[in-house]
Amino acid sequence: MARPRTPLLDQERIGAVALQLVAEQGEFSVPQIARALGVQTGSVYHHVDGRAGVVELIRERVCAGIADEALALEPWDRALEAWARSYRAAFAAYPRVVPLLMTTPVRAPRVLAQYERAVALLLAAGFAKERVMPLLTGLENLILGSALDLAAPEAMWEPSPQTPLLAEALATVGAGRADAAFDLGVAAFLAYARGLLER
Known part of the structure; x- marks a missing residue:
């Protein structure tokens, strides 16, 4: 045949x-x-290469949605924010992959190359080497938590008569709670990072 x-x-x-x-x-x-x-x-x-090889194929497919060119923007904080927003969008499209990919080591060459560029960006901005991975890990935690939040119901809390303050706070939020929370988190992260450079 x-x-x-x-x-x-x-x-x-x-x-x-x-x-x-x-x-x-x-x-x-x-x-x-x-x-x-x-x-x-x-x-x-x-x-x-076994199950781990399949996981890396999944990782490459999801991470292909991250705008790699964002890391070439200037200044560094603009680049990092654009990368974070693109990263969040890529994972928000597949929220159920988050637990799988975040509990297995990254081996995919194309994904590692993107992290290499992110490290180079922070080093070029003037961050000390020992600060780089805590910064990237903290940003990644914010991104992935927010990607999961986007998949959650808009109303995540069900206030009772015993929680009137919570009910009032929720009433003022309206639609877009997850986006507003991510905007706040990114702004706080970048403010903290800029402060590290100023010290």
């Missing part, structure tokens, strides 16, 4: 199916991917 001109299986297809499974059910298994693609489980393993 002649070989098909288009391969039946490749990393692109595996990553797409895995991401779809996680988006739908919050998890995936290699046998599920194989069933969805109509191949044997062993065939999937010929294209990826």
